[in-house]
Amino acid sequence: GQQVMQIPQYQHVQEGEDFTTYCNSSTTLSNIQWYKQRPGGHPVFLIQLVKSGEVKKQKRLTFQFGEAKKNSSLHITATQTTDVGTYFCAGKRNSGYALNFGKGTSLLVTP
Amino acid sequence: DVKVTQSSRYLVKRTGEKVFLECVQDMDHENMFWYRQDPGLGLRLIYFSYDVKMKEKGDIPEGYSVSREKKERFSLILESASTNQTSMYLCASTLPGQGAKDSPLHFGNGTRLTVT
Numbered sequence: 001g002q003q004v005m006q007i008p009q010y011q012h013v014q015e016g017e018d019f020t021t022y023c024n025s026s027t028t029l030s031n032i033q034w035y036k037q038r039p040g041g042h043p044v045f046l047i048q049l050v051k052s053g054e055v056k057k058q059k060r061l062t063f064q065f066g067e068a069k070k071n072s073s074l075h076i077t078a079t080q081t082t083d084v085g086t087y088f089c090a091g092k093r094n095s096g097y098a099l100n101f102g103k104g105t106s107l108l109v110t111p
Numbered sequence: 112d113v114k115v116t117q118s119s120r121y122l123v124k125r126t127g128e129k130v131f132l133e134c135v136q137d138m139d140h141e142n143m144f145w146y147r148q149d150p151g152l153g154l155r156l157i158y159f160s161y162d163v164k165m166k167e168k169g170d171i172p173e174g175y176s177v178s179r180e181k182k183e184r185f186s187l188i189l190e191s192a193s194t195n196q197t198s199m200y201l202c203a204s205t206l207p208g209q210g211a212k213d214s215p216l217h218f219g220n221g222t223r224l225t226v227t
Contacts, residue, residue: 006153009151031212031213033213033215033216035216041220042201042218042219042220042221043154043201043216043218044218045215045216045217048212048213048215050212088153088154090154090216092208092213098144098156098159098167098169099156099213099216100156100170101146101153101154101155101156102153103151103152103153104153104154
């Protein structure tokens with residue numbers, strides 16, 4: 001079954017507010033990936049984190065990988081309406097070939 | 112740019128029918144995957160394949176089978192469709208990983224299957 005938990009399930013913010021989604025795994029991950037799915041679209045890769053404690057930034061998006069490599073977060077500063085969509089984290093099991101996806105956080109941004 | 116093509120965007124089938132969902136990728140990727148996506152449940156892995164004629168069960172393989180006769184094509188088969196298999200089906204492909212680092216998944220546009 002799914003071993004990657006993601007919260008919150010939904011988040012509704014006003015444009016300009018910040019947003020964070022959190023991902024937790026019951027086991028140590030070799031890496032974690034983040035994907036964004038726009039309404040009606042398919043998931044699109046955003047970033048991958050591999051190292052313990054790693055922090056990466058993409059413009060207004062900040063991604064963190066925990067020291068124990070069991071949790072991760074995505075933070076969006078000053079949300080815009082273009083940020084609307086569902087954000088998924090996906091952890092790589094230490095053995096095997098497949099990613100294990102969280103259930104996603106659906107972000108709604110109202111102007 | 113990587114292209115993953117799923118043969119149908121929408122499909123309506125009757126209970127008990129045998130259903131084939133086709134997926135083709137054009138980037139010579141070794142690994143291919145089938146996920147289903149349901150509201151509130153996220154993406155759940157059905158089957159994956161890391162080479163021609165190879166297949167591995169994912170988290171929810173019951174009621175499904177797969178075929179990988181050629182590297183570029185990965186088919187999902189519903190042997191006898193049931194209403195609880197109504198869902199969005201997503202195919203994805205990727206290159207093999209290198210140590211702890213993986214290549215990203217490239218998804219198709221999805222097939223929305225309705226079983227009546």
